[in-house]
Amino acid sequence: MKKILVILLSIFVLGQSSAALAASPPREKLNLKAHPSYQIDAKYDSKENMLKGHLKVKFKNRYKKNLKEVRFNVWSNAKEYQDQGGSVTITNMKSNHEPVNFKLENSVLQVFTRPQALNKVVEIEFSFNITVPENNDRYGRTDKIVKLGNALPVLAVYDSEGWNTDPFYEYGDSFFAEASEYNVSFLTEKSMKVVSSGSETNYYYKNEYTLHTFKAKQARDFSLVLSKDFLKQTLPLKNHVINVYYLPEQQSQLNLIKQTTRDSFELFEKTFGKYPWKEFDVALTDGWFGGMEFSQFVMVSLYDGLSEEDLKFNVAHEIAHQWFYAIVGSNQHDEPWLDEALASYAALLYKNDTNNLTAGPVEDPYYKLTSTVTDFMNKGDEGINNYYYMTYIYGTTALYDLRLLVGDKPFYQTLKQYIRENQYKIATTQEFIKLFERKNKLDLSEYMNEHRITPESN
Numbered sequence: 001m002k003k004i005l006v007i008l009l010s011i012f013v014l015g016q017s018s019a020a021l022a023a024s025p026p027r028e029k030l031n032l033k034a035h036p037s038y039q040i041d042a043k044y045d046s047k048e049n050m051l052k053g054h055l056k057v058k059f060k061n062r063y064k065k066n067l068k069e070v071r072f073n074v075w076s077n078a079k080e081y082q083d084q085g086g087s088v089t090i091t092n093m094k095s096n097h098e099p100v101n102f103k104l105e106n107s108v109l110q111v112f113t114r115p116q117a118l119n120k121v122v123e124i125e126f127s128f129n130i131t132v133p134e135n136n137d138r139y140g141r142t143d144k145i146v147k148l149g150n151a152l153p154v155l156a157v158y159d160s161e162g163w164n165t166d167p168f169y170e171y172g173d174s175f176f177a178e179a180s181e182y183n184v185s186f187l188t189e190k191s192m193k194v195v196s197s198g199s200e201t202n203y204y205y206k207n208e209y210t211l212h213t214f215k216a217k218q219a220r221d222f223s224l225v226l227s228k229d230f231l232k233q234t235l236p237l238k239n240h241v242i243n244v245y246y247l248p249e250q251q252s253q254l255n256l257i258k259q260t261t262r263d264s265f266e267l268f269e270k271t272f273g274k275y276p277w278k279e280f281d282v283a284l285t286d287g288w289f290g291g292m293e294f295s296q297f298v299m300v301s302l303y304d305g306l307s308e309e310d311l312k313f314n315v316a317h318e319i320a321h322q323w324f325y326a327i328v329g330s331n332q333h334d335e336p337w338l339d340e341a342l343a344s345y346a347a348l349l350y351k352n353d354t355n356n357l358t359a360g361p362v363e364d365p366y367y368k369l370t371s372t373v374t375d376f377m378n379k380g381d382e383g384i385n386n387y388y389y390m391t392y393i394y395g396t397t398a399l400y401d402l403r404l405l406v407g408d409k410p411f412y413q414t415l416k417q418y419i420r421e422n423q424y425k426i427a428t429t430q431e432f433i434k435l436f437e438r439k440n441k442l443d444l445s446e447y448m449n450e451h452r453i454t455p456e457s458n
């Protein structure tokens, strides 16, 4: 069986057979104006628990003269996942069609290229074999669901700090990427239902497999969730297609989730601006975590003891990340509050619960609102608790206080402008504060001191 799978892989994934070329999906022309562009050909077979394939990314070297090293984040190779039996193997590394050296250590992949001139297109390609560990995390598999959240290697963001390859943590997010174009062909068993970033553009049957093709524009990640048991319901919205995928045993929660999804999505479009893509998916999963955001879809996990109110909050919080993660990118490791506090505030807005937020900061001044995920995680369990408290709870108080300072209408107008100006870009705390100061003719230094907002220390 394995041999057949390998042959199929070489036909579909590597495209080496001329007979197969006719059956292959058409290749899109890469748009390199501003954003990285990926072509990924991958295959997942549930008998092997392995995601295999080939990744090619093209991007313009807007970063520096004689760029000699390109870095990727390979979060599926983080130590936590290796300890659970996960692994990632990279082979056939090429830069601009020439074999080059590379090094993969935990979640960081370094590629050593020839010096690349400024403003020239760099093309990196390699093959990957990703063994998916058994767990109930946002990346991993149970007997019912395979969650490939941030499993694929992704080009790191290059900024004034150089390549951003911050450590991965089980708690908190370190996911940070430029908005990119993805063209993906994905081969998997015919019985498998596939939820992904972007939209499916076509599918082809091949024996017991289906080759799906997907396109995702301006996506921060290309993530997938697979299950043979998924059922699907589509919500009737005017300008978008919203699908909810669920397991038969999750049926009892379905109406609540559909209602929350529709109502919060509509509220956020009204409050923060238009959702710029056609499709959005909610995949109900069986994880321990409340939920997780990806580009153009979210996971929401249902676990024992989850109250209706918490479930509504979780669904709305994850959906709000489409505006505060997917549309406006931010460095989730360096400034976790910037997307998390805004997503939590939005979820409270949906729950009509933003009228008296008074939680204070934790006592220990070590913890800032703008502390990095590493700052929190370095303090063990206390740090994990304080990460959730400061980022998700105190962060919403800080936003509430900002609203009191500038007034309701200007607060929401400024937020809308923040999203409009930073659509498909990467925003920082500094820019967020500066925009509020500029638009509302205020000096927010005192507000920043009071709320432990110290962006310069990141």
Ligand SMILES: [Zn+2]
Pocket: 293, 317, 318, 321, 339, 340, 343
């Ligand atoms: Zn979140």
